[in-house]
Structures are given as C-alpha cells and as structure tokens.
Amino acid sequence: MSTEAVTWAMDQAPMPRTEKGKPDTTARHVLQALAEHASPTGIDAHPSVLRIQYRTGYDRATVQRALRRLEKTGLIAKDGTREGRTRYKLAMELRRPTSDWSDLEREEDEFRAAAAERKRRSRSKGVTHAESVTVTDGEGVTVTHAESVTEGCHALKVRSSRTERSPNHQQPSDKQLLEDSSPAVAAIELEQPAAKAQTKSSSEKTEHHLHAFGAFWSNYPKKREIEAAKKAWIAAIERGAEPQQMVDAAQSYARERFGQEPKYTKYPATWLNKGCYADEPDPQPGPQLRAVAGGWEPHRNPADQSAYEEGL
16 A cells, blocks of 8 residues: 555545536545555556445445546546556646635634524524513523613623622622612512512412311312312302302202202302302292281192191
C-alpha cells in the first residue's frame, strides 16, 4: 500500500461530482481503493473489480460505473493491463481547491445558525402570552409579555449582586424589592392575599353547608352516591332550602318508603335536585272527618253509609 497515493485520494484529490453537482462519494470511495494498490507516484494500480467490490462493499455494476465516472473527470486513466486486469494511473498532480474547505465552513455556520433559530422559536412557543406576573418565594420573577417588568427584574438581579459584594450595605426587604422591580409585581402581590381569602371563604362556606348533611344522610332511606348527594345538598341550600327542612323531609320520605320496593326509592341526589323536600306528604290511611253541627264526625261515602245503616 502506498501512503502517498492513499493520502492524495483521501484528502488532496478533487471531489468528483454527480451530474447534479453533488459530491460523488461512491466514485471517491472507489478512487481510494485504487490508491491502496498504486505506487507512490500513482501508477501501476491494477486491483481486480472483485477486489474493489470486497474493499468497498459495492456490487460489480456500481464499481464499473464509478470507474467510468473517474475516467471522465480525469482523476484516473487507463495505462495498459497487467495479469489480465486493467491498469490505472492516478492523476496525483490534480489538487482539491481550497474553496471546498471554506464552503464547508460556511455551510456549517449556516447550519448552526438555523439550529439556534429553531431552538429560539421553540422556546418562544412555550411562553404563555398573558398579562400576568408570577412571584415565587421572593427570589425570582417570571414575566410574560411585559417588557417594563422584565427590565425591572434585570435591575433587581444587578442590585442583588451588588448588595452581596458589599457586606456593610443593608439588605432591602422583600417589599422594597417588589416595589423597585415593577409596580405590576407589587400589584399582583397585593392581589394574592385577596384571592387566597376568597378561596378560603369559599371552602368555609362549603363546610358550613355540609354541617347538617350527616343528619340528612343518616335519615334518608337509600344511601347511594354520597358525593353526588353532597353537591345536590349544597346546591339546594344555595337555592334557599333550609337544612332542617330537608332533614325532616328525609325522615318523612323514609317513613313513606318503609316496607316499599327499594328500587322505586329515589337516589338522594335526584331527590334533592328535584326539590322533593318541598313536596306535601302523601295522605295517611284512616277515617276522614267532616264538619257537622256541634263538632266533627267520620265521613263515609254513600255506599259505605248504606252498608253501615243496614248493619244497625
């Protein structure tokens, strides 16, 4: 193997090109295989096509086409035969232009710039555009769509670093930092206690509404889907229903359904959502009274009255 010929084929030889101007890497690989069998001056290269196939991994037709393209570009030339094989001479006087390297460097710079731009766009898509500022633990400020606050945050970081370098300087309070960074940040910080108070008030209101729910649940005749029942209970109270009214109505409904087919008993959430707690109870069996002179007497229909008189 000739080191000089191989070095020329791998690094110094002009890059063969396809008809479309792209680097012909197949032909260059075949050229390197030829150079491995050439003398230091680039002559007497006569490997068989089979040897080049073994070296490159290409099939016979691909190797032969690559040899013809190399001849056409002038990188190799036939120089007789030897042992029944075509002998080639390498055009080692040809050199690759230096512009090839500068072109590759420019393409690399363009690739890196495009990659950086894609990354920047990807990050910008992940930013939520909203007129809001989130202050986390007094150490950092996350700002979206507000240039003035961003500048304030930058000033805050600079001031903090200066303060750390000066041990005699009094550390500013969290309130001062927020005021210096941005009025918008301070406004958000002031609004947060109100939001927390509102959330707490809503939670306390829900707990208050559920205070008597246990009594309702223990008296209702069918205990199914308790979470749905709780929501229906709260909704009924917010519509104006009294808890004691619903508990009493549940007791009455339980007496009404006692001994009846359970599958016809309403689910508690259905019973509450339909306002069944406001229904009048069903009339109880027994004699009815009618007004007469001097008081009340049992009322019977005419047929029952006749039967009653005949029995006397």
